[in-house]
Amino acid sequence: MPTQPAPEIELLRAAYAAFNARDIDAALALMTPDVFWPRAFKGGFVRGPEEIRAYWTEQWSEIDGHVGPVAFHPEDGGQVLVEVHQVVRDLAGAVLADEHVGHRFTIEHGLIQAMEVCPLSSSGLGD
Secondary structure (H helix, E strand, O other), X not given: OOOOOOHHHHHHXXXXXHXXXXXXXXXXXXXXXXXXXXXXXOOOEEEOHHHHHHHHHHHHHHXXXXXXXXXXXXXXXXXXXXXXXXXXXXXXXXXXXXXXEEEXXXXXXXXXXXXXXXXXXXXXXXX
């Protein structure tokens, strides 16, 4: 009998699905009110749902990114490192990036409290 994935992994799967579907409201519903999020394509960070909404709206007007979780690695302190296959295209469909990256999530009270992008090489995953 296969074991059920941890609630944190189900939460993150739902967040990736919402992001890839461009369903901002569904994604934001999975986050804490003070969520801390990287501006991966611009630098810096945003905090809170409205700043994330503005960042994603801007991002999607410039590029088309798709992030598919490949593996989930629970860590101490309520964190989960997700190995992600990320494909970024320009709006005409040309591939700008096709790579595996790490996303480290902090989960608090069943919601995403923070996310950071990290290289997989330093985490012992990937190549």
